[in-house]
Amino acid sequence: MLEENLRKVQENIRKACERAGRKPEEVTLVAVSKTKPLSDIEILRKTGQMEYGENYVQELCDKYEKISEPVHWHMIGHLQTNKVKYIIDKVELIHSVDSVHLARQIEKEAAKKNVEAQILVQVNVAGEDTKFGVDTGMIHNLVKEISTLPHVHIRGLMTSAPFVEDPEENRCYFRKLHKLLVDIREKNIDNVSMDILSMGMTNDYEVAIEEGATMVRVGTGIFGARNYNK
């Protein structure tokens, strides 16, 4: 069941790449395992799926400690400054940096542990009131400020598009974020590489790939619906 879902998502990624004239190797699938048992991850790991996304620090740390063989963890949820220290040396990439304040805390903890943090700047591309992420108008300044932090390496941008019935409605947002990524990349800022564009979830990852996503975050489409009340 899980393996079949994963294969189907991989196949859809391949097809979306084909439609867009892109290579499937350009797109990394992050399996979003929040609220799901470690046993699910162990099953998928055996098929070669190495990237997993988690939203909650405690859950990520628990799974990190208990997993039988290492995988790559992605922090994709809102991150509080006081929790940075728990994950800084456990995660491959932090997708959800949306303030200088948070980036400075990451700098501090990364320096302490002598690691270089790989981060994405989260953008609220549709300007939704309810969403985390910086407004598009603030992004250039934020990137410039974070780029001065020696242990924090900006790798790109991330967004969660609005929840919509028809994923086509989000195409304009994905296009806009891709354009922002290219604009920033062209400035050639030191310590900023802009090679990762994390956008697209179960409902809209194919459209996101057509618009340039290099990383998609798929939960429900692989693991099934989540139950938050367990």
Ligand SMILES: *Cc1c(COP(=O)(O)O)cnc(C)c1O
């Ligand atoms: C939960 C979550 C996902 C996965 O959502 P699905 O719709 O289940 O694919 C992706 N990104 C973020 C930031 C999430 O919180």
